[in-house]
Amino acid sequence: MDKYTINFTLNGRPVSVEAPATVNxxxxxRDYLNVxxxxxxCEQGNCGACTIIIDGEAVNSxxxxxxxxxGREVVTVEGIGTQEEPHPLQTAFTEYYAAQCGxxxxxxxxxxxxxxxxxxxxxxxxxxxxxxxxxCRCTGxxxxxxxxxxxxxxxx
Amino acid sequence: xxxxxxxxxASLEEALQLLEEHGSSLSVLAGGTDLVRDMNLxxxxxxxxxxxxxxxxxxxxxxxxxIRIGAGTRMQTAASSPVLQMKASAVARAAGKLASxxxxxxxxxxxxxxxxxxxxxxxxALLGLGAQVxxxxxxxxxxxxxxxxxxxxxxxxxxxxxxxxEILVKPHAQGEGSAYLKIGRRQAMTLxxxxxxxxVKLDAAGKCEAVNIAxxxxxxxxxxxxxxxxxxxxxxxxxxxxxxxxELAASxxxxxxxxxxxxxxxxxxxxxxxxxxxxxAANMNGGIQ
Numbered sequence: 001m002d003k004y005t006i007n008f009t010l011n012g013r014p015v016s017v018e019a020p021a022t023v024n025x026x027x028x029x030r031d032y033l034n035v036x037x038x039x040x041x042c043e044q045g046n047c048g049a050c051t052i053i054i055d056g057e058a059v060n061s062x063x064x065x066x067x068x069x070x071g072r073e074v075v076t077v078e079g080i081g082t083q084e085e086p087h088p089l090q091t092a093f094t095e096y097y098a099a100q101c102g103x104x105x106x107x108x109x110x111x112x113x114x115x116x117x118x119x120x121x122x123x124x125x126x127x128x129x130x131x132x133x134x135x136c137r138c139t140g141x142x143x144x145x146x147x148x149x150x151x152x153x154x155x156x
Numbered sequence: 157x158x159x160x161x162x163x164x165x166a167s168l169e170e171a172l173q174l175l176e177e178h179g180s181s182l183s184v185l186a187g188g189t190d191l192v193r194d195m196n197l198x199x200x201x202x203x204x205x206x207x208x209x210x211x212x213x214x215x216x217x218x219x220x221x222x223i224r225i226g227a228g229t230r231m232q233t234a235a236s237s238p239v240l241q242m243k244a245s246a247v248a249r250a251a252g253k254l255a256s257x258x259x260x261x262x263x264x265x266x267x268x269x270x271x272x273x274x275x276x277x278x279x280x281a282l283l284g285l286g287a288q289v290x291x292x293x294x295x296x297x298x299x300x301x302x303x304x305x306x307x308x309x310x311x312x313x314x315x316x317x318x319x320x321x322e323i324l325v326k327p328h329a330q331g332e333g334s335a336y337l338k339i340g341r342r343q344a345m346t347l348x349x350x351x352x353x354x355x356v357k358l359d360a361a362g363k364c365e366a367v368n369i370a371x372x373x374x375x376x377x378x379x380x381x382x383x384x385x386x387x388x389x390x391x392x393x394x395x396x397x398x399x400x401x402x403e404l405a406a407s408x409x410x411x412x413x414x415x416x417x418x419x420x421x422x423x424x425x426x427x428x429x430x431x432x433x434x435x436x437a438a439n440m441n442g443g444i445q
């Protein structure tokens with residue numbers, strides 16, 4: 001099968017990777033680049049577990065053909081904070097017990113980050129609308145919503 | 157395993173040339189929320205993929221008597237466009253109700269129309285608005301009213317050498333409004349069990365000068381409810397007339413039983429949505445007498 005070279009920026013660093021035309025960005029990140037925070041859920045855009053940010057906007061990486069990120073900027077949860085310097089959302093998720101099993105957490109963080117980037121002071125309803133495409137099967141939604149609101153306050 | 161070819165044309169000319177050469181073996185990739193999903197689930201592995209994300213097809217331009225919307229306009233762009241919110245409200249509303257924010261940053265209006273789901277959110281809104289679509293090939297360009305575009309579930313008149321490039325919507329005039337509503341199995345992230353769009357133009361006396369009614373998930377294709385449109389045209393938009401229009405819609409649809417809803421339920425819900433969209437569309441310009 002023909003392979004095509006894809007050059008893009010991943011979490012601030014340039015990467016170059018070869019992949020067939022049919023590979024989606026979720027698979028490219030997990031299986032080709034070993035970025036495993038991006039979770040494999042439904043592969044249909046229904047669950048939000050693979051949510052990442054491309055050029056400043058949250059998208060389901062399973063619905064993005066890897067070839068189309070040529071020249072673009074991709075951010076995963078690894079790119080928003082470190083263990084030493086976590087993003088305020090990451091701190092708030094810890095403090096508010098917003099992760100139970102943790103499977104939805106990276107996607108929740110990326111959807112929430114995109115929300116706060118575009119709307120720094122969301123109402124509770126706007127937070128709910130921002131993460132409506134992210135399923136938490138532990139159904140810990142209240143904790144997650146509280147954490148996003150706390151992070152928004154913290155960020156001013 | 158197929159050797160799938162990938163093309164990423166940098167201009168419309170290049171894209172139309174590729175379609176001319178490869179025809180139906182090439183699948184057009186816009187937002188990917190249908191095509192990549194189908195590839196992931198192995199419903200469909202195309203021979204070739206042509207991504208149209210670099211063709212500058214995302215724009216909303218208001219001219220004197222038409223709003224020109226690029227077929228590559230994404231849902232979030234349509235939902236937050238002041239021009240569409242004010243002058244083609246139904247499609248702004250439908251775009252904002254589709255799936256979730258991450259899907260809305262990918263999915264395009266042209267994709268929503270060309271996938272031709274009988275339940276499409278923006279397809280229903282644009283059909284109710286009376287939109288037209290521009291289909292461009294290397295050697296031709298034709299304007300097709302959306303009402304003539306759909307030929308069956310997931311089937312349209314789009315030829316293999318054509319690309320949908322633009323959507324044309326007549327902006328609301330004075331005394332005109334439009335509305336879109338959907339009932340799903342839940343509030344968000346859901347396919348329409350029934351959706352409906354109304355576009356209403358009232359004259360100075362409050363009579364219905366022009367009316368479009370479209371419903372979705374109610375027949376093999378999105379459909380206009382011609383009997384109800386004929387009934388209301390020239391009439392005072394009274395509560396009784398609106399109720400009768402809803403009942404006509406219930407008798408004109410051809411719904412099916414599926415996992416999303418039953419025939420019985422769809423016939424119960426259609427009149428409700430038709431009535432509510434008519435009221436909302438009319439209220440935008442001074443209300444029902």
